[in-house]
Amino acid sequence: MSARELDAAGIRDPRLRESYERCRRLNAAHGKTYYLATLLLPPEKRPYVHALYGFARYADEIVDDLGSSLDGARRAEWLSAWGDRFLHDLGTGTSDDPICRAVVDTARRWDIPRQHFAAFLRSMRMDLTVTEYPTYEDLLDYVYGSAAVIGLQMVPILGVLDGGAYSAAQDLGIAFQLANFVRDVGEDLDRGRVYLPLEDLERFGLTRADLERRVVDDRVRRLLAYEIRRVRQLSRSASAGIPLLAPESRPCIEAAQDLYVGIVDEVERIDYQVFTRRASTSTLRRARVAGPAYLRALAARRGRSRPAPLASSSGR
Numbered sequence: 013m014s015a016r017e018l019d020a021a022g023i024r025d026p027r028l029r030e031s032y033e034r035c036r037r038l039n040a041a042h043g044k045t046y047y048l049a050t051l052l053l054p055p056e057k058r059p060y061v062h063a064l065y066g067f068a069r070y071a072d073e074i075v076d077d078l079g080s081s082l083d084g085a086r087r088a089e090w091l092s093a094w095g096d097r098f099l100h101d102l103g104t105g106t107s108d109d110p111i112c113r114a115v116v117d118t119a120r121r122w123d124i125p126r127q128h129f130a131a132f133l134r135s136m137r138m139d140l141t142v143t144e145y146p147t148y149e150d151l152l153d154y155v156y157g158s159a160a161v162i163g164l165q166m167v168p169i170l171g172v173l174d175g176g177a178y179s180a181a182q183d184l185g186i187a188f189q190l191a192n193f194v195r196d197v198g199e200d201l202d203r204g205r206v207y208l209p210l211e212d213l214e215r216f217g218l219t220r221a222d223l224e225r226r227v228v229d230d231r232v233r234r235l236l237a238y239e240i241r242r243v244r245q246l247s248r249s250a251s252a253g254i255p256l257l258a259p260e261s262r263p264c265i266e267a268a269q270d271l272y273v274g275i276v277d278e279v280e281r282i283d284y285q286v287f288t289r290r291a292s293t294s295t296l297r298r299a300r301v302a303g304p305a306y307l308r309a310l311a312a313r314r315g316r317s318r319p320a321p322l323a324s325s326s327g328r
Contacts, residue, residue: 015029017058066111122168138157146210166181195278212235264309
């Protein structure tokens with residue numbers, strides 16, 4: 013399947029193909045829902061989406077997994093060196109890094125602004141030093157780089173019919189990230205972090221110490237319900253941007269939205285027991301979403317011609 017996608021995208025260089033394949037494997041292994049949605053895109057678009065996911069996932073592994081045996085200072089040094097090298101490579105148009113080679117190629121082909129990658133790397137560095145966020149605005153400063161810019165990077169690849177797609181992409185990226193924060197409260201505590209704004213905890217009579225007790229009481233339920241309403245509001249706002257994308261890309265984003273935002277439905281289903289259970293989208297729900305989306309994707313591809321890369325004009 014990956015060879016067919018690379019051929020469709022016109023990616024011929026063997027080393028470049030290997031880099032794209034590495035990114036695809038990262039997507040398949042770690043982003044199962046995201047990977048499923050990516051399969052709804054036309055084959056020639058998929059390698060570029062895999063590259064963006066591979067870049068984000070690899071940076072996340074440096075922060076949380078690959079460097080887990082190192083202290084914070086060493087991990088920060090490692091991430092900074094890797095990120096600086098990538099930004100340099102982005103300027104020169106070539107990279108020897110097995111992951112970044114495909115990402116540099118993707119950014120150059122689709123004219124994705126450098127500042128989106130710089131913002132993402134800044135947020136990854138924040139994860140090594142910042143363990144809590146006093147206000148929602150403080151959290152948005154982090155989430156802009158960790159999630160909103162992912163949406164902005166994606167838009168040129170998806171194809172944009174109207175510039176309003178960019179603000180919607182930001183909202184959807186933020187909704188996805190906040191849904192993850194709701195699901196992963198316990199896992200984030202294991203890493204020494206609380207992503208739910210402290211002002212929201214205070215609103216419901218909670219402190220960080222209360223969360224660290226890992227007991228779901230009525231206050232915790234009300235807090236998580238509040239965050240879930242925020243996720244759904246952002247998702248509704250983002251929905252207006254889907255018709256502004258190229259028709260053949262819409263089924264992918266619709267499916268991703270349904271499945272990712274559906275995480276919070278699962279949190280409700282398990283009665284907010286986020287400390288002892290991991291809310292996950294069921295196979296049945298994935299099938300219910302993927303089947304109709306696949307048919308819509310096939311219909312959208314009929315008779316279309318392959319679009320040329322579209323330049324991104326979006327900034328923060």
